[in-house]
Amino acid sequence: MNRIKYLGLFLIVLFLSGCMYPQSEKAANNLPNEAQLAQVQSAVNQFKEQQNGLLPIKTKPNETPIFQKYQIDFTRLKETGLLTTIPGTAFENGGYFQYIIIKPETEAEVKVIDLRLTERVRDLETKLHFYEQGNTYTPYDEQIVPGVYTLDYEKLNLDAPPTVKSPYTGELLPLYVNGSGDVIIDYRKDLNTFLKETDHSYQPGDDIRYLLTDETSLAPAYSPPYTIENGEPVFMKEAS
Template identity: 35%
Template sequence: MRWCLSIICSLFIVNILSGCMGQETNASQSHMAYQSQLDEVRSAVLNYRKDTGVLPILNSTQNTPIYEKYRIDFKRLVPQYMSEPPSNAYSKGGYFEYVLIHPETDPQVKVFDLTLVNKVQEIEQQIQDYRYNKGYSPLGGVITEKRYKIDFKDLGYKTPPKVISPYSGKPLSFIMDNHSHVYINYLPDIEQAYKKSKQHVREGEDLRKLLVEHSLYVPVKSVPYTVKNNRVIFLVK
């Protein structure tokens, strides 16, 4: 009897420990940014700028998208301005690239998830391969000028791929421009943010700022959106 009780107790303890380890694993693998980490990085950035007169950012080009343009160079900050990069930073093997917005006026630290970037690049490469073999892109329909749906069946997908929005936690689809570049369609998030916003937005003004202002994340691999007749539309230039 004691032998049976001993086995039962041992199994019970193993199950508890396994559950705890599973929770820790899930927590470490979750794609979650934290305000405290962004605040720490911003403090280091501002102190670096105070001492050097410049911002600790990596080189970019004029063609680099605005929300990917000012990536933070942690090699300039460690160890003098912070002991090490955040644990979820790409330079530490994490999912996030840390970037600055408003670098000239009021530098703010945000992040974007590299798994979203990787998915866009994966689809874009498939489209390039398709174009090479077929001579044209897998268009699934016209959304508006220079914005197209993608025919994922032609690319071999049973169902269209999605990514999870860092803003709403809901699935987002993909679109393609006239150069066959792929983007995440943040339209549902933009519409929701616009409805909640009390700001007056002019026609032609980029609405992506509404996502950035109240979030830790930037809309990576995105296109501009604006409003016309109180309706959110793609801003095509």
């Protein structure tokens, strides 16, 4: 009898701990699965067909970077009956991923942004903002290429040059600043890995960031454009 009693107490504690564990934390380490992506993709395709080519997206400024620009508006998909529930991995439902559309003029593919990248970028941008307010300039350090710079991390009271964990490979990717003072993520490590390990037909002049979305469900948020030279990823000159 005591064993049954203790088992009941254990199950109650287990149930309560599951209830108290935040949805965002439960979803934090889980990528959207194929079924979730396929469901949203189907809803987007149907919406596009019904609305004569319009997409269910939130309005963003024209200058918004391409991989952050076309965020899916789940409200519109639900209002039209094309989607009954928002994926649990979506930010709108407590998850860690922003669902977006890439290649809106053609395939309108559904991908996701890992919002932990957004948190890291915004944290650094906040430090930059406060520094610039007090010093009237951006603490650039070295030029990587024209228009892309490292930061003097010591002036920002950081212990080391700022990095973020790659959602693709787990590598630490550098955070830089462009000529407009925006924080960007340098994905060259990831791109180099994908160029070597996957079959592709990208040529010099092509935007090879799409290699990452060809092979995964993740979009390279906060990235400058890259192309390929001598088999290596490089910043696009006109976009750096």
